[in-house]
Every structure is written in structure tokens, then in C-alpha cells.
Amino acid sequence: SEIGISFGAIGSAVGTTNQLQLDETKLRNALANNPNAVYDLFAAxxxxxxxxxxxxxxxxxxxxxxxxxxxxxxxxxxxxxxxxxxxxxxxxxxxxxxxxxxxxxxxxxxxxxxxxxxxxxxxxxxxxxxxxxxEGVLQRLDRYLDSTLGAEGVVSTRGDGFQQRLRQIDLQMERFEARLEDRRAQLIRQFSALERLLAEMQQQGAQLGMQLASLMGSGQ
Incomplete structure (x- = not known):
């Protein structure tokens, strides 16, 4: 803050210092009185x-x-x-x-x-x-941004993690759908077999009825 650049007053409540603040008067005075110190602060x-x-x-x-x-x-x-x-x-x-x-x-x-x-x-x-x-402020900021937003940064790594998780979920869904399709095919086969069995039983019942009717007719 001696050069007029800060994230707020010391002792500020958490969450209230998330914006960079510039005191132009302090910065101009620092540049006029000790420009090398200001340069050294920002540069490596x-x-x-x-x-x-x-x-x-x-x-x-x-x-x-x-x-x-x-x-x-x-x-x-x-x-x-x-x-x-x-x-x-x-x-x-x-x-x-x-x-x-x-x-x-x-x-x-x-x-x-x-x-x-x-x-x-x-x-x-x-x-x-x-x-x-x-390292100066700019180098530290660059390193921080690279570690956060770079190809190997936190955001990219988390994004890769999310993508991997989504691929795992997709794979699990595909396996579940495959098992569901197998179960559906199995139920269809069982239902078809049950229909055939029922048809056979109905046919046998009809034949048995005809035989009973024939026996009753011949006994009169």
C-alpha cells in the first residue's frame, strides 16, 4: 500500500478485499521519490x-x-x-x-x-x-495464472477430471442400458414361451373337451 496499490485496508473483513485498489496520488509520489523501488517491486x-x-x-x-x-x-x-x-x-x-x-x-x-x-x-x-x-509481482502473478489457467493448471486439471468423470458416467450408462436391453430380451423370450405354453394348453383343453363330448354322445 506504500505505493498506492492494495486489496484494501489491513484488517478488512474476509470477502471485502477481492478488488485491486489504486491510490493514484501515492503511486505518483512513489514513482517520483523512488522509481527503482517501484520497478523492483513489479519486475524480477x-x-x-x-x-x-x-x-x-x-x-x-x-x-x-x-x-x-x-x-x-x-x-x-x-x-x-x-x-x-x-x-x-x-x-x-x-x-x-x-x-x-x-x-x-x-x-x-x-x-x-x-x-x-x-x-x-x-x-x-x-x-x-x-x-x-x-521474483517480482508480475512474475508471481504470471506463475499463479499459469498454475491456475495453464495447460497443467488447476482449472485445466479439474476440467480434465470432470471430463473423465463424465466419460465414466457415460460408460456406466452404456453398461446399464446394455444390461437393461438383455433383461428386456430375456423377458420377451419368457413371455413368448409362456404364450406358446398357454396356446398349447388351450389346444389340449379343446381336444379334451371334444373327446369328453364324444364319449358322452356315444353313451346315450
């Missing part, structure tokens, strides 16, 4: 510290190509040829670049955003630069 920021001095003895600037916290390892052959590797916190190499430097000179292209200074004498010693990376 990273810092670099030389932790191992070898052929590189000083570093300045902010690394712009580091995708996360980790370290740059600068390998020197002692003749001015450099290879820079960015390694994440699991020591996986994510990025490499090559360049040159002279004794006591500087290089601003080997590592984007950083200016490195060489020792007065190059010996081939390896150097390391520790990088700290912090």
Missing part, C-alpha cells in the same frame, strides 16, 4: 556478488540473463579466453557463453548485465559469482 530482480576471485577480481551491475538463483562460474585459460557457465542451485548448467579479456581490463558482454574486471596478471584461476534472484 537479481544481484551478483563475487565469491571466488580468480582471474576476475571485481564485478558490477545486475545480471539480466539469470533465470533463477545460482552462480556464474568463469573459467579462464590464463591467456584471456573466458567461458562463463550459469549453474542453478542443483549445480545444473543452464547457460554458457564465451568471451575474452585482457589483464587489468573489463568485459561487459560475457555475462549480460554485468561488468567484470580482470586481475593485473592472468593465471588461469577460476572465478565464481553468486546470483540471488527474486
Amino acid at each position: 530482480t537479481s544481484g551478483a556478488t563475487l565469491t571466488t576471485s580468480g582471474d576476475i577480481v571485481a564485478v558490477s551491475g545486475k545480471p539480466t540473463a539469470a533465470p533463477s538463483s545460482g552462480r556464474y562460474v568463469i573459467i579462464s585459460d590464463g591467456a584471456g579466453n573466458l567461458t562463463a557457465e550459469f549453474r542453478d542451485e542443483s549445480n545444473n548448467v543452464l547457460w554458457t557463453n564465451t568471451g575474452t579479456i585482457t589483464a587489468g581490463g573489463t568485459n561487459s558482454t560475457l555475462i549480460p548485465g554485468l561488468v567484470i574486471t580482470a586481475a593485473s596478471t592472468l593465471t588461469g584461476a577460476q572465478s565464481e559469482i553468486q546470483v540471488t534472484y527474486r
